[in-house]
Amino acid sequence: MEDKIRIAIREQIKNLHEGMSDEEWADAKEAERLKNHPEKDKINKIKQMMDKEKDEEQEEWDKGWYGENLKELASELGYIDEEVDEQGLDQIERGINHITDGGRQSARVSDEGDKIKIKFSYARGEFDGETWEAILEYLSDNMGYKILDQSNYYEANYDREEPAEAVPTIYLQK
Numbered sequence: 439m440e441d442k443i444r445i446a447i448r449e450q451i452k453n454l455h456e457g458m459s460d461e462e463w464a465d466a467k468e469a470e471r472l473k474n475h476p477e478k479d480k481i482n483k484i485k486q487m488m489d490k491e492k493d494e495e496q497e498e499w500d501k502g503w504y505g506e507n508l509k510e511l512a513s514e515l516g517y518i519d520e521e522v523d524e525q526g527l528d529q530i531e532r533g534i535n536h537i538t539d540g541g542r543q544s545a546r547v548s549d550e551g552d553k554i555k556i557k558f559s560y561a562r563g564e565f566d567g568e569t570w571e572a573i574l575e576y577l578s579d580n581m582g583y584k585i586l587d588q589s590n591y592y593e594a595n596y597d598r599e600e601p602a603e604a605v606p607t608i609y610l611q612k
Contacts, residue, residue, distance in 0.1 A: 570590045
């Protein structure tokens with residue numbers, strides 16, 4: 439069995455040295471045809487121009503995937519504002535949870551593209567006026583965000599096993 443494998447490998451190696459692949463054969467035929475063509479200089483110049491364009495396109499493509507990351511590109515195009523990153527969202531969340539003492543009144547902060555959403559999904563009621571004002575003051579005065587929309591409204595679901603219909607939510611401008 440081992441001898442058959444060795445013989446097969448030797449045959450393949452031998453064939454590699456002796457023959458050309460279909461692609462190599464086609465390239466050789468094309469080179470031969472071009473060598474004998476009466477306008478080979480013009481054809482070579484056109485090929486060089488096309489190769490240069492392909493190289494530039496490939497360079498741009500590579501730059502998009504390797505030179506810049508997607509977040510930088512999205513920021514450059516104005517889809518996201520890099521000033522608010524994951525650490526910034528975590529800082530907002532920690533600050534609010536410090537005011538509310540966390541637990542069922544803990545905040546979840548998410549990046550919604552052009553705005554930041556703060557949602558109190560586990561709340562079981564509205565915040566008292568003093569706490570709600572402290573949260574809004576923290577966001578606007580201390581953190582410097584513009585509050586686009588805010589609602590301290592809470593509506594329980596009829597089926598208590600299901601999530602609430604409405605919970606306190608705040609939207610900030612990035």
